[in-house]
Amino acid sequence: MPDLARSHAVVIGAGMAGLTAAQAISRHFAKVTIIERDVLPAEAAPRSGTPQAQHAHTLLAGGLKALQALFPGFENDLAEAGAVKARTGKDIRMERPGFDPFPTRDLGIDIFCMSRPLLEAVTRRRIQQTRNINICVRSRVTGLVPSRDAMRIEGVRYDSEDGPVTLEADLVVEASGRCGLTLKLFEELSLPMPEETEIGIDQAYASTIVERPLAHNAEWLGNIILPSAPASSRGAFLFPIEKQRWLLSIGGNHGDAPPGDRAGFMDFVRSLRTPTIYDAIRDARPVTDIVRYQLPCSTRRHFERLESFPAGLLAIGDALCRFNPVFGQGMSVAAQEAVILDRLLAEDVPMERLARDFFAAIQDTIATPWGVAVSDFVYPATRGVRPADLAQRLKYGVALTKLAAGDPEVHRLTVEVSQLLKPQAALREPALAARVMALM
Numbered sequence: 001m002p003d004l005a006r007s008h009a010v011v012i013g014a015g016m017a018g019l020t021a022a023q024a025i026s027r028h029f030a031k032v033t034i035i036e037r038d039v040l041p042a043e044a045a046p047r048s049g050t051p052q053a054q055h056a057h058t059l060l061a062g063g064l065k066a067l068q069a070l071f072p073g074f075e076n077d078l079a080e081a082g083a084v085k086a087r088t089g090k091d092i093r094m095e096r097p098g099f100d101p102f103p104t105r106d107l108g109i110d111i112f113c114m115s116r117p118l119l120e121a122v123t124r125r126r127i128q129q130t131r132n133i134n135i136c137v138r139s140r141v142t143g144l145v146p147s148r149d150a151m152r153i154e155g156v157r158y159d160s161e162d163g164p165v166t167l168e169a170d171l172v173v174e175a176s177g178r179c180g181l182t183l184k185l186f187e188e189l190s191l192p193m194p195e196e197t198e199i200g201i202d203q204a205y206a207s208t209i210v211e212r213p214l215a216h217n218a219e220w221l222g223n224i225i226l227p228s229a230p231a232s233s234r235g236a237f238l239f240p241i242e243k244q245r246w247l248l249s250i251g252g253n254h255g256d257a258p259p260g261d262r263a264g265f266m267d268f269v270r271s272l273r274t275p276t277i278y279d280a281i282r283d284a285r286p287v288t289d290i291v292r293y294q295l296p297c298s299t300r301r302h303f304e305r306l307e308s309f310p311a312g313l314l315a316i317g318d319a320l321c322r323f324n325p326v327f328g329q330g331m332s333v334a335a336q337e338a339v340i341l342d343r344l345l346a347e348d349v350p351m352e353r354l355a356r357d358f359f360a361a362i363q364d365t366i367a368t369p370w371g372v373a374v375s376d377f378v379y380p381a382t383r384g385v386r387p388a389d390l391a392q393r394l395k396y397g398v399a400l401t402k403l404a405a406g407d408p409e410v411h412r413l414t415v416e417v418s419q420l421l422k423p424q425a426a427l428r429e430p431a432l433a434a435r436v437m438a439l440m
């Protein structure tokens with residue numbers, strides 16, 4: 001018998017969270033409609049709804065695994081589309097204070113490097129092959145439609161090219177990157193607002209794409225320069241992307257913003273802790289202008305702490321939790337959340353309980369990437385509630401890094417955690433913790 005409570009789902013937003021959520025839901029609902037305010041390009045191209053997409057976007061190994069679970073064969077799709085396969089620890093070199101570079105090792109973990117527009121285009125192509133998903137473009141959702149008793153959401157209102165539309169749905173997922181619609185509804189219905197945790201980093205990025213010289217025969221494909229915190233927050237990512245190019249993102253926190261003109265941009269690159277990236281790109285031909293982006297804070301919305309939440313509504317991706325982009329986690333966490341949603345729907349969790357179970361189930365997934373954000377408090381100007389044991393945690397991190405430099409097994413474990421393949425708790429296992437403490 002078809003489940004009548006699962007005939008139609010609406011997903012708001014066709015970013016990485018919306019696309020992956022739609023795929024997960026399509027396995028359990030008769031029909032899924034994604035509503036997106038932008039026109040979606042057929043190929044990999046920037047669009048106004050995701051301005052951050054022109055900056056370096058790492059897909060972590062944990063995110064790749066989640067995408068592979070949602071779209072079997074996804075790795076092949078990426079490779080065919082021109083994404084660059086790279087081994088973490090070996091092909092992407094890491095320069096960090098005290099280790100320039102960090103020991104290079106083949107840890108056996110592959111990732112794919114590409115521009116964010118290419119990743120979205122490949123994911124969209126897979127969505128278009130899913131029979132029961134439909135994407136409505138140039139349509140901006142303006143509100144959620146509650147039931148008379150305000151206990152559930154029954155649909156959305158949106159502005160289409162032909163005028164305002166009301167669309168009924170059994171499940172609405174806000175994947176708008178902002179959560180504005182859910183929070184507006186809470187305000188209108190006078191529901192208790194979710195608590196928010198913020199870590200104020202005032203981060204500024206500037207990025208450009210350059211041709212990757214064929215003659216570049218260094219032993220690495222990409223290079224990361226970590227800052228000498230807390231004295232300076234300046235860092236850089238140089239990643240190989242499709243079409244034999246490099247995408248370079250540079251940035252700083254708390255007012256140390258890279259300039260948007262090329263001469264100023266190059267001066268900033270030259271001022272980085274090591275000359276590796278400057279030397280690699282100074283003669284490379286630019287393919288794009290310099291683009292900039294500012295992010296005031298990381299934000300986590302604690303829907304899991306609310307006593308009740310309207311049935312038939314969920315928030316996912318950045319709408320729920322927005323991470324400091326330098327750790328490259330947002331898209332991967334969104335895909336992992338979609339995998340959890342898939343599991344809950346497969347378990348036939350009733351619609352009345354879905355939000356509660358979903359928000360509870362994803363907390364472990366969010367805990368590791370959010371735990372990494374604590375290192376932002378190394379800067380005195382970072383705003384937010386500092387953990388009482390901050391100094392101890394920072395020292396632990398430094399000692400763990402030292403240990404990882406000398407021990408391939410520990411190195412592999414730290415990479416598995418930072419790639420979201422293992423939880424952060426793995427770095428506190430008693431035997432390892434004892435070795436780290438001894439170094440501290």
Ligand SMILES: Cc1cc2nc3c(=O)[nH]c(=O)nc-3n(C[C@H](O)[C@H](O)[C@H](O)COP(=O)(O)OP(=O)(O)OC[C@H]3O[C@@H](n4cnc5c(N)ncnc54)[C@H](O)[C@@H]3O)c2cc1C
Nearest residue numbers: 013015017037049052057058141177317318325328330331
């Ligand atoms: C500078 C920068 C660098 C980053 N680097 C990385 C990285 O290396 N790795 C990583 O994993 N993450 C990175 N991130 C984070 C990543 O961009 C986000 O986590 C990810 O895009 C989350 O996707 P989302 O789908 O939740 O939101 P978004 O990507 O913001 O997508 C939201 C979508 O909703 C649409 N929309 C919004 N409102 C409406 C509406 N009312 N009606 C209809 N449609 C609507 C938008 O047009 C958009 O398509 C970075 C972020 C920044 C700012």
